[in-house]
Amino acid sequence: MGGQILIIDDEEGIRFSLRGILEDDGHDVVEAESGEQGLELLGTDIPDMVFLDIWLPGMDGLEVLENITKDHEGLPVIMISGHGTIETAVKALKIGAFDFIEKPLSLEKVVVATRNAIEFSRLRQENLALKTRISTEQPIKLTGESGPIALLNDVISRVAPTDSWVLITGENGTGKEIVARSIHNQSGRSDKPLVAVNCAAIPEELIESELFGHEKGAFTGADRAQEGKFELANGGTLFLDEIGDMSLKTQAKILRILQEQSFEHVGGRKTIRVDVRVIAATNKDLLGEIEAGNFREDLYYRLKVFPLEVPPLRERAGDVTLLINDFVEMLVRQHGFKPISFDSGALETLKNYQWPGNVRELKNFVERMFIMYAGETVSADRLPPEFLSGVSAVPAAAASEEVRQEAGESEMYEAIIADGPDDLKQARAEFEAKFLEAKLREFEGNISQLAKAVGLERSSLYRKLKAYKIQTD
Template identity: 35%
Template sequence: MLVRRAVVRRVVLTRAMTRPRGFSQMRNDAWLIRASALAPVRRSEVFSANRPRDRNMRNFGRAPGGWMHASILVVDDEPVVREALRRLLSLDGYDVAVAVSGDDALGCIPRQGFDVIVSDIRMPGLDGLQLLERLRAVNPRVGVILVTAYATLDTAVEALRLGADDFFLKPFEMDDLRRSVKRVLRRCQATRDDRSPRPLTAHADAAGLIGETAPMVAVRAHIARCATMPSNVLITGESGVGKELVADAIHAASARREQPFIPVNCGAIPETLMESQLFGHVRGAFTNALSANPGLFVAADRGTLFLDEIGELPQVMQVKLLRVIEDKQVWPVGATRGVPVDIRIIASTNRDLPAEVEAGRFRGDLFYRLNVVHITLPPLRERRADIPLLVAHLMRRLNAKLGTAFSGIEPEALRALVDLPWKGNVRELENVLERAMVLGDGETLSLQHFAEARTPTTPFERDLRDALRQFERQHVRDVLVEAGFDKREAARLLGISLASLYRKLGMFAMLTVLS
C-alpha cells in the first residue's frame, strides 16, 4: 500500500566506506548520516560548535524573537549515530546535549528545558513512543522528531497521533533533518510569541469547542463567565470531549493570558517522580539530582496550571497539593523553605469525584478547593448535530497536517459518522478521520475509506466497522429497491461496476434474498 510522504519519508541509505573529514575518530564500517550540504566539513567548523555556517542558519542562534542558542536533546542508544547527530547539529549553532536512553532523557529534560527532542524509537527500557507520550503530558509545546530504522505504517500513524512533529527512517539525509529542526523551532517560536490577548471566539475553531447545539452554547457561555474570575475550575466529562481545550480557552480569555499555561497529565507521571516534577527539587536532594529543578508549579507562576486527570493523583500527593493551594507556596524536595507561587488551577477528570470522595479515594477538602467553578462537557453522542461541523473543521486541520487535499466527505459517509456511538468522543472522531485520510486516495472521503482503513482492534473500532457495514448494506438495499431490483441499474446508481455490486451482495448475504 502506498504511504503518503507526510507520514513516512523516503530516505537514502549511505554506507560510510571511508571516513569523511571531521569524523576521523569513527570506525570505517559505521553507518553514518549523510550530510550532503556539510561535506566536505572543514576542520575549523568541527571545533566551532556555535559558529553558524551561513546567513540562514545564523537566525537560529540570534533571531527572530529572542532565540539565543536553541537547545536540542539527541536521544539514541547507538553511540555512532548519537555522536554524529550531536556534532552535525552543533555546526548549525545549536546547544546539543545527548541521552543514551528514554529513561536518561526523561531524567534530564525537566532540569534543562530543551526546545527540540530528536529521539530514536527502538531503545532498551523506555522507547521513543513512550518518551513522546510522557513529554506531551508535561510539556505539549516542546518539539519532538522521531527517527527509527524499523518503521511500519502503524508506527508512523501512532507517532503522529501522539503528537510527533516529524518522523524519519534511519539512515537519512541530514539536510532533511536540519530543515525539519528549523520548521519545528519556528513553530515553537510562534507559540511563544503568541502572547497577545485573545477573545474566546478566537478559540472557537478548537475541535472540542465547535458546535451550535444548546449544550455547546451553554459551555461557551460558562467559559466566558468564569474566565473573568480568579477562582479554581473543575472540568468534568468523558475522555476525548476536549477538557484541555476548554482549560486553554479559559486561560486565553483571562487576565493571566500573557502568562504561562502549563498542562500536566497527572496519570502519565510516575508516582516516584511526581513530587519532583510538580514541586521541584534542590541540587543534591536525591541521587542524580545534579542541578536544581524549579518544578511545574513555579514554571506556571502568575499563569495557569492545568491538572488533567486529577482523579489519578495519589493520596499522598493530594495532601501536598492541598497544602500548596492553601499556603500559596511550594516546597521543593530537599528545600528548607517554601517558594511563593501565584497560579490559577484548572483541573479535569473523567471520574465521578463525589463518588470517589464518598469511597475515600479522593480527599473531600481538596475536591471542594478545586470545585469552586464546575463545567461539565457533554459527550459527542449528546450533540450529534455538531458532528458535520466538527468533521469539516477536522478535515481542514488534518489536510494541513498530513499534506493531503481531501475536499469533503460523501453524504452517505457523513450520515454514518453521525449515527455512530462515539464512545471516544471528539478524540475518536479525529483519529478515525486521520486514519482514513492517511490511507485513502481521491478527493472525497467515502464509506469505503472508513470501512477499509484498518482492521479493528478496539471496541471503538469494532463499533465503527460494524456500523459502517450495516449502513452500506442498507444503502445498497435501498438503491436496489429504487432500481426495481435491476442489478445493472443499481450498479450504475451506486457508481460501481456490476462485478463490484455482486461482491457486495455476496458479502452482505443478499444474493439469495434478491434473486
C-alpha cells in the same frame, strides 16, 4: 547539553576566565569587548544567554542591558561587576537582568547561574513555540453550534476573565484540555505560561519533584537544582489533567500548596511563593471516588470553585459535520494530504454513531480515512464495519411494536392530563419524582450508577432526592 553564550566585558582576563569555566561545562562562547560590539553580535545571532559587565567604556552595561531587553525580550542576561552595590544590582534587576554576580567570579556561582539561565531560555522558547503551534493548529473555542457547545462556550467566556479555579469533568476524548486552554487564552493571564501536568503519567516517586522542583542532591540522580511546574506556571495557569488518578499522599501535599500558594523544593528549606490559577480535569466521578476512599473530599471542594462538564459527542451529533470539516482542513494543512469529502449517506451514518471515544475518536477516524481515500469521496459503504453495525436498521416487527408502544404512551399521557395536576411545573415535578424512585429501585439504591444513568452529578442528584423526600437507604 550546552548552550551558546555571549560574554560582553572589556577585561580580557575576565573573558578568558569565563570562557574556560563555560567551555569546560560544555557551552559555546562568543566574546565582545564593548557594549557596541556586543549589540552588533546580537543583531546577527541570538545566543541562549549573555554575561554583561556593568562598567564598560563607551556605552555602559546598564544602557546595553536596556537595549537587550527592548530588542530581545526574554533573553537572560547575567550582570557581572567588581564594584557592585546593592543599588546597582536592584537597578539592573528592575531593568530586566536575570541575575547579578560580583567579581571575583566564583566557579560554582557561574556554573549554577548559567545552567539556570539557559534552562529558563529553553523553556521560554519551547513555550513560545507551543503557543505558536496551538494558535495555528488548535481551536481557541470548542468547535460546534449545538446547544450544549454554545452553552459551554458562553460559560467559558464568563469564567475565563476571572481568577476562579475550574474543575472540568467529562468522558475521555471530549476536549477537556481544549476547554482549559480556552479558559487560559481568554483570561488576563494569557501572556503568561499555561503549564499542563498529566497526573496519571508521572510515577508516584517523581511527582513531587515534577510539581514542586528539587534541590541538587535531594535524591539519587538529582545532579542539579530544578524548578517545578508550580514555579514555571507562576503568574499563569497550571492545568492538572487526570487529577482523579493522583495518589492520596500527593493529594494531601497538593491541598496545602493550593491553600497557601507556597511550597519548598524537594530537599530544600526556602519557601517559594507563587501566583497560579489552577484548572483541574478528570474523567472520573470524584464524589464516587470520595465515597470509595480514593479522593480527598477537602481537595475536591477546593478545586471545585467553578465546575464545568464537557458533553460527550453523542449528545451533540449536530456538530459531527463541523468537526469533520475542521479535521479535514487541519490534516490538509499539516501533511499536504489531498482533501477528502463524505457524502450525505456517510455523514448521516457518522451522526448516528455513538462515538465511545468522543472527539478524539472522530479525529483519528478522519485521519484513517485520509490514509485510505485521499482525494476521494467517502460513501457509507466505505466506512469501517463498526460504524455500520452501530446504526442497524430496525426490523419491521420491531417497528410495528414501536408503533403499538407509541399508541399506548399516547393513551397514558391522555390519562395523566385528565387526572393529574393542571400546573405544568407540578406535573413535571411529579413525573421526575416517580422517575427517580423507579430508577433508584432499578439500581438497587446505588447513587453513583443512578447519577451516571440520568446524567446528573451526585451532589445535584442528592439535592433532588432530598427535595422529593425519596429515601436513599
